[in-house]
Amino acid sequence: MSEQMNITGQRVQVNLAGLTKADYKGNPSTLCQGCGHNSIASQIIAAAYEMDVVPERVVKFSGIGCSSKSPFYFLNRSFGFNGLHGRMPSLATGALFGDTNLRGIGVSGDGDTASIGMGQFKHILRRNLRMVYIVENNGVYGLTKGQFSATAEVGLTLKSQGTNRYMPIDIAWEALVGRATFVARSFAGDPKQVKELIKAALSHNGIAVLDIISPCVTFNNQDTAMHSYQWGKEHEEALHELAFVPPAEEIMVEYEQGEAIEVTMHDGSAVILKKLDRDYDPTDRTEAMRILEEANRDQLLITGLLYIDTSQPSLTELYNLPETALNRLSPDRIRPPRETIKQVNELMF
Amino acid sequence: MSALSALVKEKNKTGSNRGVNDFSITVATVNGSGSQTSNLTILRAIFKMGIPVSGKNLFPSNIQGQPTWYTIRVSKDGFLARREEQEIVVAMNPATFLRDLQGVLPGGAFYYADDIRYPIDRQDIVTYPMPVKQITKDSGAPSNLRDYVANMVYVGVLSQLLGIDLEKVHQALSFHFKGKTKPIELNYGVIQAAFEWSSANLVKHDPYRVEEMDATNDYVMADGNTAAALGSIYGGVQFVSWYPITPASSLAESLNEYLPLLRKDPEEPGKNTFAVVQAEDELAAIGMAVGAGWSGLRAMTSTSGPGLSLMTEYAGLAYFAEVPLVIWDVARVGPSTGLPTRTAQGDLTFIYYMGHGDTQQIILLPGSVHECFEFGWQAFDIAERMQMPVFVLSDLDLGMNNWMIPPFEYPDTPIDRGKTIWEDDLEELHGKWGRYKDIDGDGIPYRTVPGNRHVDAAYFARGTGHSPEAQYSEDPQVWHDNLERLKLKYHTSRQYMPKPAIESMPDAKFGIIAFGSTETAIEEARHQMAEENIPTDFMRLRAIPFTDEVEAFIQDHQCIYVVELNRDGQLTQILRAEFPDYASRFVPIAYTDGLSLTAQRVREMILAEME
Numbered sequence: 026m027s028e029q030m031n032i033t034g035q036r037v038q039v040n041l042a043g044l045t046k047a048d049y050k051g052n053p054s055t056l057c058q059g060c061g062h063n064s065i066a067s068q069i070i071a072a073a074y075e076m077d078v079v080p081e082r083v084v085k086f087s088g089i090g091c092s093s094k095s096p097f098y099f100l101n102r103s104f105g106f107n108g109l110h111g112r113m114p115s116l117a118t119g120a121l122f123g124d125t126n127l128r129g130i131g132v133s134g135d136g137d138t139a140s141i142g143m144g145q146f147k148h149i150l151r152r153n154l155r156m157v158y159i160v161e162n163n164g165v166y167g168l169t170k171g172q173f174s175a176t177a178e179v180g181l182t183l184k185s186q187g188t189n190r191y192m193p194i195d196i197a198w199e200a201l202v203g204r205a206t207f208v209a210r211s212f213a214g215d216p217k218q219v220k221e222l223i224k225a226a227l228s229h230n231g232i233a234v235l236d237i238i239s240p241c242v243t244f245n246n247q248d249t250a251m252h253s254y255q256w257g258k259e260h261e262e263a264l265h266e267l268a269f270v271p272p273a274e275e276i277m278v279e280y281e282q283g284e285a286i287e288v289t290m291h292d293g294s295a296v297i298l299k300k301l302d303r304d305y306d307p308t309d310r311t312e313a314m315r316i317l318e319e320a321n322r323d324q325l326l327i328t329g330l331l332y333i334d335t336s337q338p339s340l341t342e343l344y345n346l347p348e349t350a351l352n353r354l355s356p357d358r359i360r361p362p363r364e365t366i367k368q369v370n371e372l373m374f
Numbered sequence: 375m376s377a378l379s380a381l382v383k384e385k386n387k388t389g390s391n392r393g394v395n396d397f398s399i400t401v402a403t404v405n406g407s408g409s410q411t412s413n414l415t416i417l418r419a420i421f422k423m424g425i426p427v428s429g430k431n432l433f434p435s436n437i438q439g440q441p442t443w444y445t446i447r448v449s450k451d452g453f454l455a456r457r458e459e460q461e462i463v464v465a466m467n468p469a470t471f472l473r474d475l476q477g478v479l480p481g482g483a484f485y486y487a488d489d490i491r492y493p494i495d496r497q498d499i500v501t502y503p504m505p506v507k508q509i510t511k512d513s514g515a516p517s518n519l520r521d522y523v524a525n526m527v528y529v530g531v532l533s534q535l536l537g538i539d540l541e542k543v544h545q546a547l548s549f550h551f552k553g554k555t556k557p558i559e560l561n562y563g564v565i566q567a568a569f570e571w572s573s574a575n576l577v578k579h580d581p582y583r584v585e586e587m588d589a590t591n592d593y594v595m596a597d598g599n600t601a602a603a604l605g606s607i608y609g610g611v612q613f614v615s616w617y618p619i620t621p622a623s624s625l626a627e628s629l630n631e632y633l634p635l636l637r638k639d640p641e642e643p644g645k646n647t648f649a650v651v652q653a654e655d656e657l658a659a660i661g662m663a664v665g666a667g668w669s670g671l672r673a674m675t676s677t678s679g680p681g682l683s684l685m686t687e688y689a690g691l692a693y694f695a696e697v698p699l700v701i702w703d704v705a706r707v708g709p710s711t712g713l714p715t716r717t718a719q720g721d722l723t724f725i726y727y728m729g730h731g732d733t734q735q736i737i738l739l740p741g742s743v744h745e746c747f748e749f750g751w752q753a754f755d756i757a758e759r760m761q762m763p764v765f766v767l768s769d770l771d772l773g774m775n776n777w778m779i780p781p782f783e784y785p786d787t788p789i790d791r792g793k794t795i796w797e798d799d800l801e802e803l804h805g806k807w808g809r810y811k812d813i814d815g816d817g818i819p820y821r822t823v824p825g826n827r828h829v830d831a832a833y834f835a836r837g838t839g840h841s842p843e844a845q846y847s848e849d850p851q852v853w854h855d856n857l858e859r860l861k862l863k864y865h866t867s868r869q870y871m872p873k874p875a876i877e878s879m880p881d882a883k884f885g886i887i888a889f890g891s892t893e894t895a896i897e898e899a900r901h902q903m904a905e906e907n908i909p910t911d912f913m914r915l916r917a918i919p920f921t922d923e924v925e926a927f928i929q930d931h932q933c934i935y936v937v938e939l940n941r942d943g944q945l946t947q948i949l950r951a952e953f954p955d956y957a958s959r960f961v962p963i964a965y966t967d968g969l970s971l972t973a974q975r976v977r978e979m980i981l982a983e984m985e
Contacts, residue, residue, distance in 0.1 A: 052846075081827045084669075085834075097834060097846070104824040106668060106695075107836040108661065109687055115615075115653065115661025116668075122613055122649050123669025124825030145661070148654040347645035350825050351612050352670030356789040358647050359610030359672065361636040363784050369604055369636070370781040373594035374418050374549050 041077035049074045051098040056091055061213030061239030061254075062161045066098040068216050069130065069159075072223040073100060076271060084120060084127050088113040088142060091168050091241075092134030092161035100130075111142025114149035117156055118340070124350035125341040128227060129156030135176040136166050139194040150203035153231040155339040157223065160196050160234070161213075163241035164252035171244035178251045183244065197331055198317050200234040201310055207233035208313065208332040212257045213240065218328060221296075224269035225330065230291035231339045238326060257326050264305045264316070264329030265298035288333055298330060307333050393581030395425050395450035397461040399532070402474045403525060404467050406438025411550055411561070412525040413444040414776065418546035419538050420448055421595055421778055424587040428454035428894075430775050430970060435620065435714045441470045448584060454777070455895035456970045461582050464528045465490065466506070483535075483580040485528060500580040504531050504568070513567035515560060523564045530568025535576060537583045540569065594781050598746040598772035601782070602676070602702055603628030605750015607636050608785055611700075612671040614650040615662035617681060620714050621770040622704040625676040626650065656681035660688040660701065667692070667699035668835060670794065670823030672754045676702035679721055680711070682728075689763050690729025691837045694860070696810070696819070698757035698792070702766045704773040707968050716968030717770035719890055719939040725765045726918060726948055732857060734864050737918045738766045738872065739889040744779040745916070746772060751785050752872065758792035760867045761821060769939075771891045771970045793820045800828040809833040809844040810856065817863030864919060871917035874924055879909035885931030886980075887960075888938060889915040889945060891970065896937055898973035899980070915945070920952060928956050935980050937963040939971055 029039045037045050049070045054063050073080070085105035087093035093113070096105045108116040117129050138146045138160050149158065164177040173181070173189045176196065181189045200208045207229045209222045219237060226233035240246050240254045248255040265286075270277075272293030285299040286306065298307065306312055313332040320327035347354070399416070403409035410431070417429040428447045434440035445456060465474040465486040472492055478484050480498040488503035506527045510520045533543055544562055551557040602625050606614075611633075616626035630650055639645040653659035659675045666673035677685065682703055692699060705721045707713035728735050736756060738749040749766050757764040800807060800822070807830055810819045819842075822831040833844040840856065841847045879900075888896055893914055900910050913927045928934065928949075936946040943962030950957040963979045965971070 079827075081829070081832065084824045102829060102832055104822075104826075104832045105834040106665070107834065107838070108664075109691060109837070112657060112661045112688070115658035116665040118651065118658075119613060119615060119662035119665025119667070119671075119673060120669040120824060122666055123671050123823060127824055144654055145658055148658065152651075341649075344649045345644070345646045346649065347639050347642040347647065349641070351647065351649075352823050352825055354612070354647055356610065356791075358639055358641055359612060359637070360608055360785070360789055365636055366608075366782060366784040369632075370594050373596045373600075373781075374421070374546070374776075 040074055042079050044074070044080070046070065046074045048102060049080060049100055051096075051101050054095075054098045056094065056098075057243050059242040060091070061163065061237070061241070062092055062095045063098070064213045064216055065159065065161060065219060065237055065239055066095050068220040069099045069223055072220050072227065076224055076227060078128070078227065082127055084117075084129050086113045086117040086120070086129060086131040086156075088133050088137035090134040090137045090166070092132055092239075093137060095132050095161065096130070111137050111140070112145055113137070114142065114145035114154075118149060118152065118154050121154060121156065122341060123352040125346060126350065129154065131156050131158045133158065133160050135160060135162040135164060135174040135196065139175040139196055139199070143199075147199070147203045150200060150205040150232055150234070152340045153206055153337055155229075155231055155341070156233070157226040158232055158234045160236045161239040162196060162236055162252065163239050163245055164250065165241050165245040167241050167244055176252070177245075181250055195317060195321070196236040197234070198314065200236070201314055201317070201332055205234045205332070206231040206334045206337050209233070209235050209330045210326075211235060211237045211328045212261050212326060213237055214254050214257050215261060215263070215328060218263060218267060221267040221269045222330065225267070225290065225296045228269075228290040228292050228294045229333070230335065231337055260324060261326045261328055262320075263301055264303070264327060264331070265301055267330065268297040268299065270295040270297060288335065291335060296330065305329075307331060393461075394583055394585050395448055395587065397448055397582045398457045398459070399446040399448075399462040399464065400460040400474070400477065401444045401446075401464040401528065402467045402470050403442055403444070404469075405434055405436055405440050405442040407525060408522040409442065409444065409466070409525045412529050413446070414550060415529055415543060415546045416532060416538065417446055417776060418549065418595060419533070419542040420446070420584055421590050421593075422542040422545055423539055423584060424590050425584055426450065426452040426454060426589050426778065428775070428777060430456050430771065432969065433715050441467050450587065450589070452589065453894065453898040453901070453973070455898050456972050458972050458974050464532070466525065466528065468492075481580070483582060485531060502531065502535065502576055504528060505571070509568050509571050510564055513564040515564055519560065523561055526561050526564035527568040530565035531572045531576070533565065534569045534572035535578050535583075537585065539586070540565070590778055592780065593778040595776050595778050596743050597624070597774055597776050598740070598743045598768050599625040599704060599774060600628045601743045601746035601779075602750045602766070602768065602773070603632055604782060605747035606674055606700070606754070607632055609751030609754040610672045610789055611674055611754065612648050613663065613666035613673040614648070615653045615659045615666070615673075615675050616650075617653050617656045617659045617677065619656075619678045619681050621706055621774045622676045622678045622681070622702065624774065625702055625704060626652075656684040657688070660685040663699045663701070664688050664692050664697050667757070668695070668697045668823070669825070672758070673698075674700040674702065676704065678704050678706045679708040682721060682724065686728055689735070690731065690733055692763045693729050693733045693735065694731070694837055695835045696761040696821070697763070697835070698761050700753040700757050700764050700766065702768060705767060705769040707966070713968045715770070717891070717939065717970055718966050718968065719769060719892070720941075720944070720966065721767060722938075722940070722944040723947055725767060728765075734919070736760065736762055736764045736867055736871075738764060739916050739918070740766065740768055740772065741875070741890055741893045741914050741916065742779060743772060743777045744782070747782045749872070755787070755790040756867070756870050758794070759790050759818070759870055760863065761792065761818060762863070762867070767890065769891050793818055795820050795822055796826055797828040797831070800826070800830050805830040808842040810840060810859070811842040812859050812862075816866040817859045817861075818866060868919050868921055871919060871921050873921050874916055874927070875914040876912070876923065876927060878911045879904060882909045882911040884933040884935060885911045885913065885927060887913050887915060887927075887934055887936045887945070887949070892937055892939055892976075895971040895973045895976050899976035902973060902977050903980070918948065925953065928953055928959065932959060933961065934959050935961050935963045935983065937971070937976055940964055940966050
């Protein structure tokens, strides 16, 4: 980061992309004051700025719901598409073939992902599309005024909805079962962790699922509710302390031998996972599933990088595409030459 | 009269012997028994003999064990629609034997597998028992393969009794098995054995036979799904997402087959300039295509009625967010599962209004396999020019049956990417750009696509109300203006639509309007009616919205029969809505039973209405 003069002669901080933090802003949020989603949008802005991301190289996607409005509140200089309820994954899948240099950031909610969009969620995992998939998980439908979502805990009582009868869906668990190559759980009340996880996710060559508990202050923030700020604060147990180290930057984080795990990302960056109370190896899927089960039993909000596999190719790498972006190919590269029509007719009977 | 039938008339010098090059064959078999290969072999061999011929598969929604029929029409006059009656029946399926027996026209021929032991109670036909099992065995075919080649027996017997050239039969097999010697010789061995057995044991008592002509030299044989795939490839398709569904699956499968062959990148050798993704369902298939179309790719998906139902919401969003993509509907009989392996024109009004709120969709209406190719590439130009979904409405009859057609022609217009702007354009505009701004007064805005690095390029696409600058808006005036602009845009699209095909006769008594695969039946019916002194004019629509020629034709005719393969007269409904001043001129001739239309049906229904 350095300082630069802006047009009015003021000194402003710019990053290596030559951009100020304001260049990463979105429109003012229209979500409720204190909504977890706003905090996540701020961390996306901070992460992108700190990572020197060029906003034109990012594409934002969302489905429908409060969560899905949030791409409008960050990275205004990025293209975005607010698609259909539960069908952001397919939209992103097609769009990211247009130019494979682009990074996708998809924002969904627990209704959008775990109910109407469960099918598309599961299938984007197995395709390993290179995209950050954030679920802003609050256990409730906000935009339609407070109905239970599929991640709400059994026994949760909501105003004018009664008591929830059904078992909740655990999005991180579903992601693990679906063989996602990057699975994290976080808490909007832990912005530092959210930011570091977003940085790591942006560097991941594949689908990076961030299941972020993001309280709904209007409809589901009673202290006893498992998606509330209070419950999160009281029950969060971070698996590790995360630090993201950009590519070609010396690792300055200090740690003792055996006190941290270093994960090298596809683009040369690294994620340092500093040990806290327990040993945890995020490259072991079985261990990730075990710890989720344990957290479920012990009523803990386990956060951090649950699982990562950096060895899998991402979707578009399976297609042997040219260096030139598909959406920039000239007509002569997409229409076969004239002489081929004779061959084609000969191939018919 | 079509170019084909005119040509055939001209070339047909073989005389009008009853039974020569003018009859229909129906083959009744059990599905999954390899009969498709046998039937295609007969069809192709007759085609290679220069005789106009068509083949239609009436198959069950099943993999093995259900009855299936294949009808072949041989017509020296070039009439290739299905007929209601058949002169020749080949009965290989005990389950349908008695019904098949009743289907032979008096004086016709009935070929049957002699192990089917039902009494034959008809004296007005000629019967030919075939010792299928014995011939198959004697041919030397290995015992484990006999069940799969047994149907070649009727190919051999028919070849001998009808005069089908064995050399052409061999060519047809060679094509079918892509030159692989083993299956070719195995099947041909059975055919030869059956041919020899027939020469030695059967005496021909019926008049039906083929004689070589030269009416098909300028034609190729292909199905509409293959043609659609090839046309799309020449249209520069870059992204395909699809989900398996009969009868559309072979369209995407053909793309998988031909894309690697035809789309070798000249700049970066060995690289693919396309991607095909088999989606998890039709909801995702269209979602991916919308994403790809939005990001500047020539994107398409292919489906049939049930899939179309699932695609509706995204189709509506694409209309409103102005995303180009191409959607092929290879129609089957609905609603619901309906008759998945039979044909209909039942999706027209559904597509026309597809999407909630006010939507009007563009629909191209190919009437032949040749047009499946042509609209295959044109659809992308129209979609990108209009920044809209473009539907191409084919059907099972076009899509899955083999038709003789003129060879495919290279696109005669360059690729049109429409109003897509890049970094240089934005630089010139000094940032004065709005995604949904109508600069040219034609309702079509300018668009950028992701990957455009200009600082002013990005915008947020959405289904919610938006201003010309693509900002969220619930302002009543903004909503109203935007929807009116979309209407203007739809109106603009008329000039890019394929014009209707119009065929006139002097002193025509009335007009006929139709679309799609019913053309062959209508042509033949018009020919028959003309001979009864009822000359007619005919307009085959090739696209909706309608061009000026459509209105002119309607103005010129006081009475217009609208022929279509559905119950409710869907095209009639649209015509009445689009041309309310002429609403009373349209008389629906609508019929659907799962089968393709016949000339007899068209003629009888029109004559009944005339009374």
